[in-house]
Amino acid sequence: MSDDSGTGTEDTTESTVAQDVQEVEEAKPEEPTAEQAEAQAAPVDEKKAFLEDQRRKEARAVDIGRAFPEKHRLEGEMKGASDEKKLQLFRRLVVTREFDARMRRLFRQGRFEGTFYSQIGQEACDVVITFQMRKEDFVGPSHRDLGASTGKGIPLKSLAAQVYGRVDSPDHGRYTACHYWHPDWWVMQPATSIAMNWVAATGAAFGFKMLKKENVAVAFCGDGATAHGDFHEACNFAGVHALPIVYVVQNNLWAESLPVSLTTALTDLSHRADAYGFPGITIDGNDVVQVWNTTREALERARKGDGPTLIEMKTYRWFGHSDIDPADYRSEDEVQTWMDRDPIPRYAGYLREKGLLDEDGLAATQERVRKEVEEAIEFAEASARPGPEDYLSEVYAGEYRGFEVLGREVEEA
Ligand SMILES: Cc1ncc(C[n+]2csc(CCOP(=O)(O)OP(=O)(O)O)c2C)c(N)n1
Ligand SMILES: [Mg+2]
Numbered sequence: 001m002s003d004d005s006g007t008g009t010e011d012t013t014e015s016t017v018a019q020d021v022q023e024v025e026e027a028k029p030e031e032p033t034a035e036q037a038e039a040q041a042a043p044v045d046e047k048k049a050f051l052e053d054q055r056r057k058e059a060r061a062v063d064i065g066r067a068f069p070e071k072h073r074l075e076g077e078m079k080g081a082s083d084e085k086k087l088q089l090f091r092r093l094v095v096t097r098e099f100d101a102r103m104r105r106l107f108r109q110g111r112f113e114g115t116f117y118s119q120i121g122q123e124a125c126d127v128v129i130t131f132q133m134r135k136e137d138f139v140g141p142s143h144r145d146l147g148a149s150t151g152k153g154i155p156l157k158s159l160a161a162q163v164y165g166r167v168d169s170p171d172h173g174r175y176t177a178c179h180y181w182h183p184d185w186w187v188m189q190p191a192t193s194i195a196m197n198w199v200a201a202t203g204a205a206f207g208f209k210m211l212k213k214e215n216v217a218v219a220f221c222g223d224g225a226t227a228h229g230d231f232h233e234a235c236n237f238a239g240v241h242a243l244p245i246v247y248v249v250q251n252n253l254w255a256e257s258l259p260v261s262l263t264t265a266l267t268d269l270s271h272r273a274d275a276y277g278f279p280g281i282t283i284d285g286n287d288v289v290q291v292w293n294t295t296r297e298a299l300e301r302a303r304k305g306d307g308p309t310l311i312e313m314k315t316y317r318w319f320g321h322s323d324i325d326p327a328d329y330r331s332e333d334e335v336q337t338w339m340d341r342d343p344i345p346r347y348a349g350y351l352r353e354k355g356l357l358d359e360d361g362l363a364a365t366q367e368r369v370r371k372e373v374e375e376a377i378e379f380a381e382a383s384a385r386p387g388p389e390d391y392l393s394e395v396y397a398g399e400y401r402g403f404e405v406l407g408r409e410v411e412e413a
Helices: 017-026 036-043 044-061 083-108 123-131 146-152 154-164 196-210 229-240 269-276 290-302 333-339 343-353 357-380
Strands: 139-141 219-222 246-250 281-284 309-314 403-405 408-410
Touching: 017 083, 017 219, 044 083, 044 408, 083 123, 083 146, 083 343, 083 357, 123 219, 123 246, 123 290, 123 343, 139 196, 146 403, 146 408, 154 290, 154 357, 196 219, 196 333, 219 343, 229 246, 229 269, 246 290, 269 281, 281 290, 281 357, 290 309
Parallel strands: 139 219, 219 246, 246 309, 281 309
Antiparallel strands: 403 408
């Protein structure tokens, strides 16, 4: 399979690298900052090579039916999963991949501001667990957790509006792209300070326990965040009170440009749990079957009142920390090795072997998903940008007496 079916009018495979370069050129502000001026001064060939590399990887990312090395073939049964559930899960993985790949391209075209944190390569870590959760179970995602929202079923229109910073985002356009959430789905907005979500999700789990609810919480973080104080305080508290929570650490080997070997002397981050008196387990985060069975058990354990579990998922982000990071601190070999372990073609292969998916089914899924992604983007682009008054609504409780914004008085509506 290839990306040949295209994902929209602006983004067909017919558009060349030269067009991409032109789009980037056109998106430049008239008066560049010193940093931008330096980037502009770089030889065009370098830019071309960078864009070519990005597009090559993106084309590979959406080629979800491709072959992969036999040693990465998935084995075993997914406990308690009906055939229909297995296919639904596949669709949510594809939604996550397609949305991400499309947004990366739109960012390079200057269609939204800020930056973009791609999750491509890591989707199984988020989607597989959140897909199994109840709507009123609490999710505490971090900055690279698109799959926590798509896994739980938050509509793509709402997620696209979040990326675009528009009023139809649940935060009404107040926050940085990729801080996906929705209160109706019990997914909290990621905190800027990493591992803060760990504390908030632990608090939610404590609340569920105090209120004697059957709900559970799940918190996500990266390898780098496990060195942060909040991570340890939260784990300690959860261990003491045997809270209904599952902690997921996505070890993608890097925290921005810092290798995990400079974050910790541990090889397996699941050993962090040893200090807090609850089980820790390390698994292949790119193996959907393993992730399904391990998270299913951990969710059950939490729901039964047996306390927390920490799951380290070994995984990899294909692109830079954010989309302004060329990630040239990593070797091509390392990237290649992990691209071969892509969770989605591996799972597609598993479904094929089970007779649940064929070439046509795969193409139809991808086509439907692409249409849905395009509709979400159209919705976000048509949604209004927030005005100064939107930045103040819902900030103050009680009577609001006006505030000076950008030199003018804003009255409460
Ligand atoms: C307390 C704090 N320190 C630093 C940052 C800046 N920062 C944002 S993400 C990040 C890297 C996190 O790495 P990791 O936890 O491995 O997650 P990954 O980005 O690899 O998914 C850093 C340093 C921050 N947001 N908060
Ligand atoms: Mg990391």
